[in-house]
Amino acid sequence: CEWVNDCVVERLGGFQDRRRHDIKYRPFTIVDQICWLVINVWRSRLVPSELNPGSGQQILKNVCLWSSSEAVPGSIRTAEHFVGFLRRFLEYLKSRLRVQHVVQESAPQFLKDIFDKVCIDRKPLRFCAERLQSLLRTLEISDISDFSAVTLISNFATLVSTYSQGFTIIIEPFEDRTPTIANPVLHFSCMDPSIAIKPVFQRFQSVVITSGTLSPVDIYPRILDFRPVTMASFTMTLARTCLCPLIVGRGNDQVALSSKFETREDFAVIRNYGNLLLEMSAVVPDGIVAFFTSYVYMENIVASWYEQGILENIQRNKLIFIETQDAAETSMALEKYQEACENGRGAILLSVARGKVSEGIDFVHHFGRAVIMFGVPYVYTQSRILKARLEYLRDQFQIRENDFLTFDAMRHAAQCVGRAIRGKTDYGLMIFADKRYARADKRGKLPRWIQEHINDGSLNLTVDEAVQLSKHFLRQMAQPFSQVDQLGLSLLTLEQLESPEMLKKIAQIAHQT
Structure with missing residues (x-):
């Protein structure tokens, strides 16, 4: 093929040598993956029957893909041309990453630059x-994970050429932590969340969106760009008050508790946060889950607690496990945490809002008798992607930046503390430490369902006041309570469901909400 230059030929030779000496060699780099495709495309042209007996050339020359009724452009119809096309696109991306300043542009601007520099049109992309x-199907590739880099490039090409609005391309030449070391990253970020849910609305006539953390509900129609027929927020029907939200705003020394940037390094705030966890570990049975606003903030606080001797005192009451960014370590920590709760030793799991534990793990019954949210989990506001998204929401949906940031933070806070209540027979403490x-x-x-249990006596508490209220709540929950006590309140019998009076009462309650 004429498009294979000397550099690619040299790469092909080295690639074949590695294949000859190492039968288990896998093409890890994207250039190796493209070279592997070149070799097998050539083989398919020479001996198509060996690769795919009876149908190799037929699939290679297929004009129309199965999932599309539109014909494939002639520039990528044959396998050789397509692999060459990918290489041209890859070289263009490499040239775009050689920048010394941040670049932000829309998808149409990106496509125009591609056409001007390498004459790649939008349609083949x-x-x-x-x-x-x-x-890959034609070449009978069984493990497509070997070609993850090429797949990523191809998916990006398809997305950037499909959506003309709602996406932004940001090229960052350096990381914030290492501004002198070149490490360019190209971000292709979705600014419009309505794009993801639009196919659902187009396919189905009636759609019900429900969750325990959809609050406030009025912002979702604006963000997702739809007109709701019915919109309501419901409480939890409980036979007894099985959740106790407390807002701890002060330490015992009257120092205000907050995770604001100005007070993050405050020794007194860190000490009072440690005292709160220490006091709670002494009165709450079984498991406690604590959430921090970020991994960096959690690491700094835990290090300070260690220096002050607070961790040593806490471990006399319960074992401590920490969520990390490593999936294997986090899974092991969760396993040991549950084991400590099962055998009666008790445990504390230190986690991060927006992490794995906050979004996908349920701490039912004794695995989560208390959840402590240290600070308000605001997203990192200096992120260029976030700034672009806030600008888009302001221009397209008239949503103010502060409103969205507060909405997002409170949604994640509710998601974190909601780990403690996983059913009507469950109970737990929800402590907001800020x-x-x-x-x-x-x-x-x-x-x-959280707001209705917050009263004036639950606001701006000190650590000691929160401990006393927690003791009172846990003492109430320790009293005998059977399923019979829930009948007619949180549970209904078949006779009650068929009763006209009960149906009328349910209709009245639904109308009030």
Whole structure:
């Protein structure tokens, strides 16, 4: 093929040598993956029957992909041309990453630059993902994970050429932590969340969106760009008060508790956070889950607790396990945490909001008798992707930046503390350790089933006051309570469901909400 230059020929030679000496060699780099495709495309042209008996050439020359009714452009119709096309696109991306300053542009601007510099049109880019799948099937690739880099490039090409609005391309030449070391990254970020749910609305006539953390509900129609027929927020029907939300805003020394940037390094705030966890570990049975706003913040606080001797005192009451960014370590920590709760030793799991534990793990019954949220989990506001998204929401949906940031933070806070209540027979403490939770604008964005249990006596508490209220709540929960006590309240019998009076009562309650 004429498009294979000397550099690629040299790479092919080295690639074949590695294959000859190491039968288990896998093409890890994207250039190796493209070279592997070149070798097998040549083989398919010479001996098609060996690769795919009876159908090799037929699939290679297929004009129309199975999932699309539109013909594949002629520039990528044959396998050789498609692999060459991918290489041209890859070289263009490499040239774009050689920048010394941050670049932000829309998808149409990106496509125009591609056409001006390497004469790649939009239409063949749209077919890259499907065309690569077709080629891998033709070459009978069983493990497509070996070609993850090529797949990523092809998917990016398809997405950037499909959506003209709602996406932004940001090229960052350096990381914030290492501004002198070149490590370019190209971000292709979705600014419009309605793009993801739009196919659902188009396919189904009636759609029900429900969750325990959809609060405030009025912002979702604006963000997802739809008109709701019915919108309501419900409480939890409970036979007894099985959740106890507390807002701890002060330490015992009256120092205000907050995770704001100005007070993150405050020795007194860190000490009071440690005292809160220490006191709770002495009165709460079994498991306690604590959430921090970020991994860096958690590491700094834990290190300070260790220096102050607070961790040593806590471990006299319960074992301590920490969530990390490593999936294997986190899985092991969860396993040992549950084991410590099962055998009666008790345990504390230190986790991070927006992490694996906060979004996918249920701490039922004794695995989560208390959840402590240290600070308000605001997202990192200096992120260029976040700034671009906030600008898009402001321009397209008239959503103010502060409103969205507060909504997002309170949604994640509710998701974290909601780990403690996983059913009507469960119970647990929800402790918000930050004075800002006592503000009306913050509390108003919590789910209604949490708001209704927050009263004036639960606001701006000290550590000692929170401990006393926790003791009282846990003492109440320790009293005998059977399923019979729930009948007619949180549970209904068949006779009650068929009763006209009960149906009328349910209708009245639904109308009030």
